Amino acid sequence: MSERWLWATLLVAACIGVLALLRRRSPLSLPVLAIGMTAVVGTFYPLASLFIEPRSWRNLGDLTEEVLLDAQVDYLAFAVGMLLAVLVAGALRPRLLAAETPPPPATARVRFRDEFVVGGLLAAGTLLYAIYVQRVGLATLTSTHDFAEKYLASRGLGVFLLGLNLMIAACLWAEAGEVSRRTRVVLRAVGLGILAWATLFIAVRAYAAALVLGYAHVLCARRRVRLDQVRPSLVLMLVAAYLGLEGYAILRSTWTVTGDLGRALELAADVGQQDALGSVVGGSELSHPFITTAEVARFEEAGALGGESYLEALLCFVPSFLWPDRPETLAQRFVAEYYPLLDERGGGSAFTFVGEAWWNFGHVTGPLLAGLVLAGLLLLVGAGALRAPHGPVTRLSPYLVYLVLLFHRSQLSALFKSSMSVVLPALALWVLAELLRGVLVERRTLAPTRALAALPRPATASGPRLATRTGVAREHDSTRWEVR
Secondary structure, three states: OHHHHHHHHHHHHHHHHHHHHOOOOOOOOHHHHHHHHHHHHHHHHHHHHHHOOOOOOOOHHHOOHHHHHHHHHHHHHHHHHHHHHHHHHHHHOHHHHOOOOOOOOOOHHHHHHHHHHHHHHHHHHHHHHHHHHHHHOHHHHOOOOOHHHHHHHOOOOHHHHHHHHHHHHHHHHHHHOOOOHHHHHHHHHHHHHHHHHHHHHOOOHHHHHHHHHHHHHHHHHHOOOOHHHOOHHHHHHHHHHHHHHHHHHHHHHHHHHHOOHHHHHHHHHOHHHHOHHHHHHHHOOOOHHHHHHHHHHHHOOOOOOOOHHHHHHHHHHOOOOOOOOOOOOHHHHHHHHHOHHHHHOOOOOOOOHHHHHHHHHOOOHHHHHHHHHHHHHHHHHHHHHHHOOOOHHHHHHHHHHHHHHOHHHOOHHHHHHHHHHHHHHHHHHHHHHHHHHHHHHHHHHHHHHHHHHOOOOOEOOOOEEEOOOOOOOEEEOOOOEEEO
């Protein structure tokens, strides 16, 4: 048991080293979130399970002490990889670790572009999600009794389900961008509607969390909040918010069983009777990535994939109704092999970013490389935001916050699909806005010139006199233009 504390201490120390280097960045910047979640995910289950007997649908009995310790070492290797990336970046380009500076005033071009992209994302997202709701059925979508039925009904409709993500991206783009007050108020109302829909009707906390975290990211960036300015009270508030989410999940499950809110509150509060703390430890979103990493290490061979899952990441864009036999993701293969009953019911499971690296490139080496590459990419995203404060990277960063926050419970193909399915439409609208504005500006510029050119021009001895926009006449002869 003391070894668990040793590896957990080393992991936290490595993560604190990264945070110290990033202390001038926002506490909700992407690399800060990534290293913070690495510390939490890598220590929560192995330490909490020392004091509380975990309860979960997972095969926890197969996880020996040796396997759990190896998983801790892999999370430590991942954190060390991120630390190396930040050290190298700080040595080569210190500006990458510097505090954010106020953006320059927005121009008319920036305002037009933001309005156009927000409107396009909202319109496309609303249309796609309306089709999704119509095809799945409102009763199935709002059912909180059988999530497997909802999952099965949604198969092959990922293109339409994307609509809600586009709507969320529109809300966050409007908040981070330079749009009119009316547009911002309308998109805030849409955001509140999505929050209510996600929490009260379809019971999918991910959408609500994406919005809340995105708005918080914008607020921190706008007020220039730095990591070294964070007070312990803020950390306690975040912990309380997380516990509230876990408590809501327990309440929802007991309410589903009892059908009575009063009885549900009584059962959810009775820790001894329901073993609620054990359910939190074994079923938490913070525990699943670590448990999956340990299970992969228990049953699979380190480095057996040799990068195969990374090469297949592009195939995730092909809709299943177009290619029914497309390669399955690692999460699908994992559930089908080790949780067949869950797979038959139509259920699924999140995977593990660290476990995927282990499976592709081996124990320690795989997670180390994955941490190095991920931190490097996130630092490049931050550099893009610093270089272009009104650029697409800055506008899309609030949407990417949630993906980075929970990247540990995913895999490359899912992360790539989730990010690019919003980034690519947004960039397409960005380019279209630039082209459209160029056409409009050209027309406004040419219109007065064409009107003046159509006026009658009296002849002179040396040639026709041409009127200019400034009222200065220019004469033309056979050799040159002269200004009089």
